[in-house]
Amino acid sequence: MGIAATAGPATRDLSIEDACTGFASLRALSLELVAQLSDADTTAQSMPDASPAKWHLAHTTWFFETFILRDRVPDYHRFDARWAELFNSYYQAEGAFHPRDRRGMLTRPSLDEVIAYRRHVDEAVIAAMPLILERCADLLDLGLNHEQQHQELLLTDLKHLFFQNPLGPALWQRTPFGRTHHAGSEVAWHTGRTGPVDIGASDARFAFDCERPAHRHYLPPHALADRPITNAEWCSFIADNGYGNASLWLSDGWAWRTREAISAPLYWRRAPDGWEVFTLAGWHPIDPSEPVTHISLYEADAFAAWAGARLPSEQEWESAARGHNPLLGVQLDDARAVRPLFVPRTDGLSSLFGNVWEWTGSAYRPYPGYRPAPGAIGEYNGKFMSGQFVLKGGSCATPRGHVRASYRNFFHPHQRWQFTGLRLAKDL
């Protein structure tokens, strides 16, 4: 059982053996995810926002190699120094990097060579684990959480790639789920706390820098929906001309929808008898009772306006989610098929974690007192704090142990290739 996989104690509190086991199992999951893919499948890039699977495998490895092995472990020999330019993502402090939108050009190194690179780095990390736990356990935690983020991106980027192919390839078979989900009833409203609440990560366990420092925030009287919006409800929005009614939309959203001719969630297409949706298990009819996913903030906001509600603030969401078990709903333990689904209600709220990332109405900005770390690591989150919105809760493609109530995911308001959905809120 991996360290990060429990959202339990930070790596620094683990035995060397447990740390090694956790590291190895987490790293192994990445390779399991590509086990069914060809060299070509892992090389192609479908859009600038997405990266090739092979690149994810190599970049996460470069992260460990650079910030731990190169910087903190004496006598480490780099696998291939020329690869730094290829697999540095965006760290200006680390020198020149291959342009993001040209990652699909890197047919070399091959997938096999990248796997050899992973093995080289894994062995060096394992060998140096005593030293790492002593000197830079926080960096190891960061590297592991970083890899978990890329495991999710690997799946969503691959989905976007396969979607481009008229043949509609599938990564895995569609799994039927038990009917634990929504059965057609109306949204119920759950009253949230009013007044000052604590926000942000306050304990010693791992959290990204953007989740800190913990601080107080004033909540207005409000309520949250008990569950995310479903495909059936989204179909009602479409049927009621939601995509064609400018008065529901943010101005930038209306411009986006018009320019891109948007009339349904990403991956939906009309079929003779209803909508079909592209999944990592190929094309299927939509399931009306599943949470809607692959919608932009603009669409989520327009839906909320249409429903006479609004998006929750990130603080309303976090406050409500505190005390809920973030492992409940998690699906990605190994490389088996995942899909959004509903999980049983607890405390009046269902499906907070592990089905779809829920758009909030909060811009992704630093918390009061936030300071990025010095050096290249400081570029991890801080420099992205403009133009994006916060999402909460995790998705079906988020690895076990990776989310918590204080977790802040973020995307631009037009982006929707992640498993994004929405939960309504309203003023009281």
Place this chain on the structure above:
Amino acid sequence: MGIAATAGPATRDLSIEDACTGFASLRALSLELVAQLSDADTTAQSMPDASPAKWHLAHTTWFFETFILRDRVPDYHRFDARWAELFNSYYQAEGAFHPRDRRGMLTRPSLDEVIAYRRHVDEAVIAAMPLILERCADLLDLGLNHEQQHQELLLTDLKHLFFQNPLGPALWQRTPFGRTHHAGSEVAWHTGRTGPVDIGASDARFAFDCERPAHRHYLPPHALADRPITNAEWCSFIADNGYGNASLWLSDGWAWRTREAISAPLYWRRAPDGWEVFTLAGWHPIDPSEPVTHISLYEADAFAAWAGARLPSEQEWESAARGHNPLLGVQLDDARAVRPLFVPRTDGLSSLFGNVWEWTGSAYRPYPGYRPAPGAIGEYNGKFMSGQFVLKGGSCATPRGHVRASYRNFFHPHQRWQFTGLRLAKDL
């Protein structure tokens, strides 16, 4: 003395005579601003963000005509019904409108015809004033404040247009100012309130919908700089390679700066002996002691990072500005030359109002409980609440009476053709 010009009582509390006088004098200022301009000067459009002066004159008139005269005053006859398409800005509920980026194509109607249009509408408003005060004084207030916004835009848009011309035309002569400004001393820090504060417009006086509802907000320990940053300080940032140091910049900002080859504020150019700046009085050497202006949020944020500080939140700024006189520093009473300048310090803070719009680090989002008005008027502010940042305080081109502590201006983070500047803040 105009109603809006006092930030005093709302129109509904005025006598008919005072309301008429206020309306007439505010409307007259718009015409004074274009008195030196040719038909061509008022027709050209320099970029999609900017509008022709003639269009501003007509659009503000259309606003009164549509939402007051057409909708609320019986038997009003429209000046020319075909013009609605030309001068509706963005109100989807009002039907089709001429594309924003093609406003410079409207060589007809002429400036003279637009002035006749203004006269027609002004006379109708004056004649109907008793009815208006009774039925829709709030719409009249909105129309007047709307026109004041366009008076400022008219000046900044004209500046951008004249800047395109290699001949460097001038609207007015450069006025020398007394040395009330900053004389080279360091920024001093003014400690702000900590804990819950009241934010937003709470009284009956006019405020835009986005300033309401009033609500509580928790402020962290912090301090504000006593004054805005000067041109001299900006030159130090440039000299220290501030524009070339990626680690100071937001990621989107660095991409913008690289794509657009930005290396100085808008309107600056290098001259043999230093920087020159384009103004509405033509090209001049920069004045080191003036507040720096025409910078984007991205530049302001990078400067703050370079200075080891940050931008204030909108709530920190508003809290500090409460109780300060928003008329202090105002310059635009009539169509005489304006420029950013420092105003005497009060309560430890100088130049809060009337010199440059100060970027805050706050995304422009709705306040808790915000609801846009029904109908077309509801499109005034609400639909712009994504992707923009809040600016506070007003500029040298803001008409007297138009600003207050709760005022929220907003622009996209790359925009800088307004009189935008910055004041530093820091955590305590």
Place this chain on the structure above:
Amino acid sequence: MGIAATAGPATRDLSIEDACTGFASLRALSLELVAQLSDADTTAQSMPDASPAKWHLAHTTWFFETFILRDRVPDYHRFDARWAELFNSYYQAEGAFHPRDRRGMLTRPSLDEVIAYRRHVDEAVIAAMPLILERCADLLDLGLNHEQQHQELLLTDLKHLFFQNPLGPALWQRTPFGRTHHAGSEVAWHTGRTGPVDIGASDARFAFDCERPAHRHYLPPHALADRPITNAEWCSFIADNGYGNASLWLSDGWAWRTREAISAPLYWRRAPDGWEVFTLAGWHPIDPSEPVTHISLYEADAFAAWAGARLPSEQEWESAARGHNPLLGVQLDDARAVRPLFVPRTDGLSSLFGNVWEWTGSAYRPYPGYRPAPGAIGEYNGKFMSGQFVLKGGSCATPRGHVRASYRNFFHPHQRWQFTGLRLAKDL
């Protein structure tokens, strides 16, 4: 009667008095064309391909000032040396010039100032006429022909500008024409010469450098249509899905049509009872018997394919037109309304000159032995000899005396804001 206006003897053979009269009358026509326009009308620019009327007036004046007065006439004083940057069009050898797509930003100088500029230059040319005829009569010819080209552009650019305005402004009243035009009969075919023919300007009269040197060309067996295609015939093409049938189109043309959503000639719009067309006399129903105009080469080529024919080569056209009177059909003697029309048939061919520019299938390339002139004047034509197609014959907006059989007009295949039309050809 002006020199150029007769396509008669070159200026060098004229008396000083005749040269002055010709110069003055030709220059006067330019001002007559803008007599009904406002400063704003002459300042706006509707697209990068088009220029403001005021700019045309100033640029043609700059041409005389620069290449004749400045370079050849002692002691000439420039009107304003700063204007060279504004009104140089594209002559790299003449130094920096204002970007073509920003000409609409030049609200200063005003139309009145430009008219004063014209007067200044005209007087200097008249005063120096003896010297000019002796030293550089060829440059004067070039300047006059250059101005005629811009007279036509002034009209077509203005038309494009007025078209942008939802009010549909008109320059002049629509003139009814007598029924000299096509009355519904089929195209008749006129057999052309086969074998070697002489191509290009061979006599001493003025011709642009691209019309020379004269040379031999081999013509295949072919026939030309007796007249251009009409609006009625174009409607048949539309009705038969001509715009939707990829097999008719050049590949670049199909891409253009798809990207730009082209489904009719420029300036056409559907009305309840048929097509309407925008003209310099406002919106009118199309006249089925007029020559179709404002079509691109791509459209012309697709029509020809649909009709089982092809476009003529420029040599086929020129060979057929030799001996025809290029004054027949000319309309633009003064600033009265013009429109495409048919002119009586002579020698089996009708309407060769003065109705619509006829697209040929010939790429605009240099003739064998072509050499551009040295210096800036050499940039006049030569550098445009890639990517464009030759058009022949002149249009209703071409000034009298400006065309001849050897004349080579040229535009890119997607451009259609000129009075462009087509005449079919076929192989025999």
Place this chain on the structure above:
Amino acid sequence: MGIAATAGPATRDLSIEDACTGFASLRALSLELVAQLSDADTTAQSMPDASPAKWHLAHTTWFFETFILRDRVPDYHRFDARWAELFNSYYQAEGAFHPRDRRGMLTRPSLDEVIAYRRHVDEAVIAAMPLILERCADLLDLGLNHEQQHQELLLTDLKHLFFQNPLGPALWQRTPFGRTHHAGSEVAWHTGRTGPVDIGASDARFAFDCERPAHRHYLPPHALADRPITNAEWCSFIADNGYGNASLWLSDGWAWRTREAISAPLYWRRAPDGWEVFTLAGWHPIDPSEPVTHISLYEADAFAAWAGARLPSEQEWESAARGHNPLLGVQLDDARAVRPLFVPRTDGLSSLFGNVWEWTGSAYRPYPGYRPAPGAIGEYNGKFMSGQFVLKGGSCATPRGHVRASYRNFFHPHQRWQFTGLRLAKDL
């Protein structure tokens, strides 16, 4: 020895056995070219103009399958009907096709599956050869020549792809060549024929439709350079500011060069001691005595202007090349390394075939009397006859037997990823 590989008799005159052998050996070469490549190498697409190697393999196969097996051979069963959408290039008459710029998204089918597809089709063609020779030998010829075109594209597209990779991968080792090439002497001039000459393919052997019909053309007095321009001469052009001197350039070329910041041929980069060039054998110092290659028409034209010369017309080139052996200079017999080189002079002209494609000054337009074939095959050449220039002679990457004097290759004037070079011409 293959049919097309000899430029000898057309397939229809071959025995069934020879036809089968020729077909098989030509098809085999395509697979040899990718033998060293991974699935990923053959899947990636570096720009919209280029295609993945795997796509070339499949598209050429689709061509045989569609136009011969599907249309002409009874009872043929398609390998996978869904693939038509993937591997149809641009034949509108064949239905929808995958967008050209998204070919790199097709990670499925795999390279192995495409190879199986080739085997399936090859076996069917061999089995049906008697029928094919009887019914549609011309289509078989077309398919074979089509595949040869794609063999060359496969190499140039791969080169462009590998160039994107900072690791600079190589397909093969650099082969040293004997010093058969140019040794520093000046260009010598070879006088061409004047007057009427025969142009175009006139015999029964295979030629593309655009090479027909044969016709007469009048040549002016002129001379051709005895050899192509070398890298050393190109360096002189660079050293003399050829890329910075606007007066040398076509207007569109200057705009292209400025927009794209072009200052050397494609694949050149500055190294500490001179220029390096990227090749299919990796990065190497340029060889001054090799023909310059990877230049656009714009660059070639500017060079010619700089040299006081011009580009030859396609007819001048063809006339001079008639009677020269098009096999002399050919390198691509099998999948061994190729590079531009000089070949011995014959009749005063050297290196006409098989080193670099030589830009001509002729626009690619139909010959007099040209008619495209009916149906989808008619889209092969005709619809590309706008906006492109003719190139003659073949390159080091052109398969043996594929070129002849009448061959017309064509590209847009800015394109330069083919092995393009130039030979000067001048007027006499």
